Amino acid sequence: MNTKKSLITLTLPFLLTLANNGYAEPGALEQTPLYVGPAVESNIMILNDDSGSMDWEIMSRDADNGGRFTGSQPDGSNPASSGSVKHRDSNDDGTANCTFESGWTAGWGSGYLYGVEFESNTYTDDSDDCNTADDEAWRFRNNDFNPLYFDPDKTYEPWSGVNIDGDTYINAPITNAPDNPYNPTEWINLTQHNSDWAGSGGVRTTSDRDGDSKPDGFRYYIWSDANSNGLFDNGEETEFLIKNQNASIQQNFANWFTYHRSREFVAKHALSKSLQDITGVKIGYATINRNDSVEL
Numbered sequence: 001m002n003t004k005k006s007l008i009t010l011t012l013p014f015l016l017t018l019a020n021n022g023y024a025e026p027g028a029l030e031q032t033p034l035y036v037g038p039a040v041e042s043n044i045m046i047l048n049d050d051s052g053s054m055d056w057e058i059m060s061r062d063a064d065n066g067g068r069f070t071g072s073q074p075d076g077s078n079p080a081s082s083g084s085v086k087h088r089d090s091n092d093d094g095t096a097n098c099t100f101e102s103g104w105t106a107g108w109g110s111g112y113l114y115g116v117e118f119e120s121n122t123y124t125d126d127s128d129d130c131n132t133a134d135d136e137a138w139r140f141r142n143n144d145f146n147p148l149y150f151d152p153d154k155t156y157e158p159w160s161g162v163n164i165d166g167d168t169y170i171n172a173p174i175t176n177a178p179d180n181p182y183n184p185t186e187w188i189n190l191t192q193h194n195s196d197w198a199g200s201g202g203v204r205t206t207s208d209r210d211g212d213s214k215p216d217g218f219r220y221y222i223w224s225d226a227n228s229n230g231l232f233d234n235g236e237e238t239e240f241l242i243k244n245q246n247a248s249i250q251q252n253f254a255n256w257f258t259y260h261r262s263r264e265f266v267a268k269h270a271l272s273k274s275l276q277d278i279t280g281v282k283i284g285y286a287t288i289n290r291n292d293s294v295e296l
Contacts, residue, residue, distance in 0.1 A: 042281040046271065050287040054264040055122035056113045058133075058140060059148045068111030069133055069140050070100050073232060076111075083234030086137045088112070090128045090196065092207045098130035112140060115149065115261065116195045118179045118186055135194050135207060138221040138237040145232055148261065150220045152240075156255040160272035172258035174242070174250040181258050181265075190257060191217040191243040191250070210241065217243040218253070 058069045062076030070076040072085050088098035100110040103125065112133040114121055125131040133140035143151035150156075158169035164183040174191055178184030188197050192215040196205045206215035221237045242253050260266055275283065 043284070044278075044281055045284040046286070048267065048271070048285070048287045050264070050289050052122050054267065055262055057115045057148055057262045058111075058113060058146050059263060060146060062111070065111055068104065068113060069137070069146070070111035072139065074145055079231060081233065082231050085139065086134050088128065088130055088132065088134045088137075092209065096134075097128040102128070103130035103132075112137070114195075115140065116188070116197055116257075118197055120179050120185050129196055132195050135216065135219065136209065136239075138223075138239065139232050141219060142221040142223050142232075142237065144223045148263065148266065150253055150256045150261075152220065152222075152249060152252070154252075154256075156252055156260050157269075158255060158259055159269050160276040169259070171251055172254040174254040177254050177258050189217070190254060191215075193217065214243075216241060218257070220253070 059067045061074040071078045072082045087096035090097040114132045117129040117132040139145040175189045176187045179186040194207045
């Protein structure tokens with residue numbers, strides 16, 4: 001037998017097979033590196049602060065007292081040259097019924113927390129409403145001192161989303177503004193009623209400090225640093241009663257009051273606007289305290 005010829009005969013088909021496999025038409029090539037796993041939806045986890053201080057309607061620079069209203073200056077100081085603060089006059093008789101120390105009691109500190117005394121406030125108080133700033137406490141009701149308070153140069157919008165009944169948030173009525181836009185329990189006429197909305201024994205109150213024989217309603221102040229010393233001095237404020245403003249300002253004030261007046265409301269507005277157009281992601285939501293009763 002010719003061994004050399006037989007070897008050539010057996011080898012040739014094998015080489016032809018290798019050649020055909022090597023030049024075959026390629027299939028679809030993977031565009032993602034093989035070490036990268038399959039794509040998954042993005043995950044966003046939101047943890048919201050629902051502690052008691054988020055209900056407050058003041059954000060001063062007094063860090064030692066949690067940003068409460070505790071002095072004639074935002075940092076809580078009381079320089080004599082700036083004059084005294086208008087403290088809470090609960091019955092409008094011209095005499096203060098409260099001081100910084102009489103509110104926020106039980107050893108927690110001092111200062112005013114709210115601009116309106118709703119029964120739904122987290123921290124309620126006695127008949128003098130010493131947790132609530134006076135209607136004429138111009139520093140509290142001035143955006144330069146208290147950034148949470150109404151600023152006429154800003155436009156305040158309703159939250160995005162829906163309330164507890166599934167209704168879309170809309171512009172709030174100036175004569176029937178709710179205490180809470182998500183699940184309201186009280187409503188107030190901002191052109192007539194004052195900050196003592198809870199009243200005594202459930203009786204709603206008004207005041208007439210401007211002497212026109214008509215209820216004052218709510219107000220805001222503009223500060224002008226006349227002597228350029230950077231201090232909030234008495235006499236540098238200009239008062240604006242909401243009842244005397246045009247429809248545009250009244251609507252803006254009603255939206256601020258309903259959707260933006262507290263720390264909690266500002267945070268919820270920001271969250272609602274941030275999430276309204278997000279798609280294709282999984283979102284988790286939790287609160288620090290009330291995880292069994294989450295309100296958005």
